[in-house]
Amino acid sequence: MPTTEAVLLIVLAGLVVLILGNIAFQVAAERKNPPIGVFIECDGVRLHYIERDNAAAPCVVRFTGMGP
Structure with a gap:
């Protein structure tokens, strides 16, 4: 087995x-x-979401990891 093939197999x-x-x-x-x-x-x-705090309060939506 040539050296190049051995190196490629190891990699x-x-x-x-x-x-x-x-x-x-x-x-x-x-x-x-x-x-x-x-x-x-x-x-x-x-999509993954988490509901927190008071359900009667205004809703805030934060998007993360939503690249172009």
């Missing part, structure tokens, strides 16, 4: 290990810190 194996590790950390983080609030689907978009 590919490293990337696979990093991807699997990232998935494992994501699952562990989501189990440790479950989302607070409710998820709804609006026009095919999954």
Whole structure:
């Protein structure tokens, strides 16, 4: 096996290990810190919202993470 192929296989194996590790950390983080609030689907978009304080007070809506 030429050196170039060996290096590419090592890099590919490293990337696979990093991807699997990232998935494992994501699952562990989501189990440790479950989302607070409710998820709804609006026009095919999954939205998360939290209701707080007095329901009779004026409503304030804050959008985050909604890039162009």
